[in-house]
Amino acid sequence: MTTLMFVLGILIFVVGLLFSIAWHELGHLSTAKMFGIRVPQYMVGFGPTLWSRRRGETEYGIKAIPLGGYIRMIGMFPPGDDGRIRQRSTSPFRGMIEDARAAAYEELRPGDEKRLFYTRKPWKRIIVMAAGPGMNLILAVAIFLGVLMSFGINQTTTTVAQVAECVVPQSEQRDECRAGDPAAPAAEAGLKAGDTIVAFNGEPVTGWSELQNAIRDTTGPARVTVERDGTTVDLYPTLIENQVAKLDDDGYVEGEFVTAGFLGFTPAGGIVKQDFPQAVSYMGDIMVSGLDALIGLPGKIPGLWDAALGNGEREADSPVGVVGAARVGGEVFTLDIPASQQVATFLFMLAAFNLSLFLFNMLPLLPLDGGHIAGALWESARRNVARALRRPDPGPFDVAKLMPVAYVVAGIFICFTLLVLAADIVSPVRLAG
Structure with a gap:
């Protein structure tokens, strides 16, 4: 049964992956068509085509390798400086540029001259290229x-969850009470396991x-209001100072100790539904963490190298690819937790995947969407400057000239x-163990 659930989890993840990719490309497709750009192909995956159908002027299909997708738009790059699509050259870098330029026109048909991607205003091109990652962000x-x-x-x-019997400084890292340790204020006041604290000194608490x-x-006398067996009870502990772990602004332990008020109990964990403001705040924290993880990605390479080719252990926060994510997706459905939490965990993982797609694709590097957005922004800036200075229009920015850089970036991504x-x-990264 466990094996079956593991395989089922992998299959569901693959479906979620394909949907996320298709959703991403739908953003590009819909906005390109909205601005009158001809789109000959809409494909999910790479490699050999498994299935395709033509609807109108666009071929829709699924390919064998579910590691991405694409839409093919006519005229992604402008012609060369001499107005020609291809030039003869023995330079390998020039060859890369001209090959990319030629590929952008290989399906050109009569009447397409006014339906080329590069002829659209920069703001329209930005919308088309940002719509793909934007769809992933919306889904996330x-x-x-x-x-x-x-x-x-x-x-x-x-x-x-538990009431301490005595006061033990956290810096001593011991659980047992010793002679001379003062009684914990919570125990003296009658706080019990199972009580839910709903107010402190008359102020309601929600988290x-x-x-x-x-x-x-707080130090000294206090009033703690708890719910116990369906009734509300007021307790009156006298809080004392104790050495407790220092917390950062996000509530995480920093490893140091500070003197602060002490009541003396261990809180219980549980599944808590969030209201809208709480959910937005929590989601914002996730996005910041995702951005930090993307920035710190190069620093993870040595650990990945040791785990893959050496004797190093895989870190829990190590980057994972499609194979690793699929494995984790399978493990989610084998966890000994309620089915609702299995579904929630899987959905959270799918949302995190879509957030990663958004952040990654917005990097201002070709061949990513962000690279084309950066090119359109640069074109708009230099045209506006030329207009302000009453200089001739410099024309469209030729993104094709950056293709050698794009090949280097693509090579780095492939190696990674x-x-x-x-x-x-x-x-592999595992959920447990």
């Missing part, structure tokens, strides 16, 4: 909000972070993808 936001507000997430709550800060800021693939096979 929708899934994140849906999961956070419908299923909830595992959070520390204001419910009491653990809020309660934790209130406790740390192969390294991640090797690490996913040799030393």
Whole structure:
């Protein structure tokens, strides 16, 4: 049964991956058609075509390798400086440029002269290229909000899991009480496991972070209101100072210790549904973390190399590719958790994948969408400057001239993808263990 669920999870992930890719390319397709650009092909995947159908002027299809997708637009690059599509050249770099330019016109038909991508105004080209990543962002936001507000997430709550018997400085890292240790204020006041703290000193509390800060800021007598067996009970502990772990602005332990108010209990964890403001705030934190992870990607290469080709262990926050993500998707459905949480975890993973697609594709590098956006922005800027200075229009920016750089960038991406693939096979990231 476990094997069946593992395989089912992989298949569902592949379907989610294909949908995300198709959704991305739909953004490009719909906006290109909206601006009158001819699109001969809309494909999900690369390699040999498994299935295709022509509808109107566009061929829609699925290819064998589900590692991406594309739409083919006519006239992605302008003609050369002499107005020609291809020139003869013995330079390998010039050959790259002219090959890319020729490919952009290979399906040119009579009447397409006014339907070329490069002839559209820069702002229209920006919309077309940004629409793909934008669709991934929309999908990620929708899934994140849906999961956070419908299923909830595992959070520390204001419910009491355990009450400490005595006061032990956290810096001593011990659990047992010793002679001379003062009794914990929570135990003296009668706080019990299972109580849910709903107010502190008369102020309602809705989350653990809020309660934790209130406790740390208080020494001396306090009033703690709890729900116990369906009734509300007021307790009156006298909080004392203690050495506790220092927290950063996001509530994470920094590794140092500070003197703060101390009550003396361990909060319980649980699945908590988020309201809209909480969900938006949590989603914002995820996006910041995703951006930080993208910036820190080069620093992960040595660890990936050791995990794939050496004896190093795979780090938990190591980048994963399609194979690794599919494996994790399979593991989600084998976890010993309620089915609703399996679904929520899988959806969260799919949302994170779409967020990664958005961030990655917006990098201002060819051949990524962000590279074409950067080219259109540069063209708009120099045309506006020329107009302001009453100089001749410099014309469209020839992005094709950057194709040698694009090939280098693509080569780096391919090498990184192969390294991640090797690490996913040799030393995969796992949800447990």
